[in-house]
Amino acid sequence: MANSVDGNIPTRWILLRGLGRDSRHWGKTVSVLEKEVPYHQFFALDLPGTGIERDLSAPLSIADNVDFLRQKYASLLREGPVNLLAISLGGMVAADWMSRFPDEIAGGVFINTSSQLSPFYQRLYPPAALGLIGALVKAKLKGSALALEQSVAGWVVNNSGQQQTAAIQWASFYTSKRLGVATLCRQLIAAAQFSPPRLTQPLLLVNSQQDRLVNPCCTERLAQYWHQAVVSHPIAGHDLPVDDPQWLAQTIGQWLLQQRTGAH
Template sequence: MSAWILLRGLAREARHWARLPDRLRSRGLMGEIVCADLPGTGEHVRERAPASIAATTDFVRARLAALGHAPPYRVVALSLGAMVAVDWAQRFPLELERLVLINTSLRRYNDPFERLRPSAWPLLLRAAWCWDARARRRAESAIHTLTCRRADERDADLAAWTAIYQSAPPSRANAFRQVLAAARFEGAASAPCCPTLVLASRNDALVDRACSAKLAAVWGATLIEHPWAGHDLPHDDGAWLADTIAAWAGNALTVALPSTSA
């Protein structure tokens, strides 16, 4: 049975998925669920992050093989991780069976100010300025404000995210290389060969939802928008996300309503 591979975004790691793997299992998804860290994050925090998406893809593929996982895979990926997934699907089409892309963009199709909203720059700069351990909670606060719309557990989120950073701190230099890789990534002109679900959050303050809409239109892929979530859709409405992936994977005709409101 094909494994589900989960890929996170910029300077985030497996633990930032929080309850999503358990939610996916509870929806009856068949196959192992593997949260794979990108180089420079999580269990690979001491690795140098490549300045290209292709090299990042190659790293992930090699690590999965070393751990005994074999394709074909089903990939769920967010933001930068979704760029890795696109590159993977385009360069190694026989290795992926299904693709779920969340709040991502490609240089080939999306304008720079759509890929990174100008209004996001102040909070991004604050996070970069407060990157180290002494000011880390302030960095996580900026990230939370920028990427999340559900704030009912903000204090708990900040405590958890700060603890994750302290146990495996991604370097500022690695984060910069990831940004560079994302900015340069165009992707191939061809659409992924496997069934592709594109998910977008209407209240994404980091990446314009138009990016996802353009990708889905060009590729003829399924597009579903969440009405109130922010960039970190797994955080804001993980229950809806798990329901939606499970429905799509099972070829169901209905999609769950959002579980909570902003």
């Protein structure tokens, strides 16, 4: 994998978030990555229907998300292959991108991603789905963004000290470019159809053993399919970048070192 230590152009990363989230939800992860993984540049992008792309209709297929990103960020791609760091639904987008346009992507890191290799009740735990739907309905009736995000954080963040902080920050996003329910539904439809392609680039698969939203075995099945190992965080939740960004950055740094040295 190309690295800026060996050349003049910094290794560039595109970061992709998951279901119902946007680039702002990476929080301090980007700054931690910049510190722990020097000589790399990180660009957090929004999928259609989220963040700065809030006014667009979310695609009903994973491939259409890829096509949108490739068109909008063509200038970034012209500088040479990039790496992808993606969580959950973002991992599906990353896998499709890597498969259909392999010359554009040097490697990928997938966090807590699922696919049709796993049954629906493992891809989204029914208790979590019901809890989040109930919270969404209550939030709509009461107009409370904080109550909704407190419920979301309660399911995806296991660090109790981080839950309230994350919920307050996420609720603040509702003052501008907040997520629409239609986007959430359309993203769910796209995710439900995702079947993993074959990939040839270097991969790092990461999961959270205490994920209460998506069964960690979903990542393990993808690892078997792609003949890769899984690096597991023992106590983090689904939103690993929020729970432990330091661990994530260090894990990526170690993986990059292995790629450069050829170690296994």
